[in-house]
Amino acid sequence: MAPISRKENFLKGIIKENPVFVILLGLCPTLGVTSSAVNGLGMGVATAFVLVMSNLVISLVKNVIPDKVRIPSFIVIIAAFVTVVQLLMAAYTPALNEQLGLFIPLIVVNCIVLGRAEAFASRNTALSSIIDGLGMGVGFTFALTLLGAIRELLGSLSLFGYKFIDADGMLVFILAPGAFISLGFIIAIMNWMKNRKRSPH
């Protein structure tokens, strides 16, 4: 991997290599929990924490793990951090914990976390792995919050739980199909902007 600056390393996760909008990884929680902006934000922060911590630990132990048990070792480390997050959320943010429910333990199998462990943390230093985890985590949180905000806005006519029109929204945006539709439009718009920038008239 060509050496890149710390700033680039951090920023790549947010737009250029955004895990949701560009790499399209971790779509299960992305589509599942983003029925409101708060859920998206909570899920994003929880995943970001796991990403940073597992990236850090994996980059530290990468030299003492034999290749053959690489994946199981990574999964155990990731699962441990996910359980920590789950316990912490149950203790200090019980309401959010209930909202996200099953999706918190499912961070274990989130492709982004294992993907970054395998593609980045197991080949790079601790510091750049933390920065990579932070960037990817912020990018993931940004994507989920944006998607949650759009779905909440259209589906229940509220934002971050504040209802400003007292009526029912378009229910489809709260349901699973709404997640696909919203995500599809966001990706289309992002690609359109990217292409416009690339080909000047």
Added chain:
Amino acid sequence: MATIKSSFLNLLVTLTVITLVAGLSLGYVFQWTKEPIAKAQMEKQLRAIEAVIQGYDNNPVTEKYKVATPDGKDSLEFFPAKAKGEMIGIAVKTKSSKGYSGDIRLMVGFTMKGDIEQVVVIEHKETPGLGSKMSDLKFLNQYYGKNPGQMNMKVKKDGGEVDAITGATISSRAFSEAVQVAYETFQTVNHGPN
């Protein structure tokens, strides 16, 4: 990357050490969060009772007792609410396992006549944005002040009087069932006003 050979012994040692360290640190975090979790749940229970019955001056949590449901398969927790030593109502913690995913736990406040004072959802794993709307007043209001003995608590689809939540008939059905079980159990200990 890996500088250690994948020999059988190395694999064994690596995995053992990693799982051991992970297990130990989890045990530590568990111990550390055990109290806050228990406290959060206790507070939630008290808040739930406060929300369903007003005007009591005792501590219903310390006076709680268990009552078997009429079918004898389960038992529910009863939290007696008293004002100046007089029973004014009972908060019943009830549940249904017929929800869309996992158990639905409710706290139902009954007056001594068996009327539902208020209901709060303690725990559910229903679909966020759909079944989770059972916590909204719009749905809950249908139950307030009603007596399950005089009203058919089933959802309209099943011939009852309750408007199900849009897109969440199963959750609404489970909710109604939980309230019904609470009422029937309540009736086994409380025969009319006295």
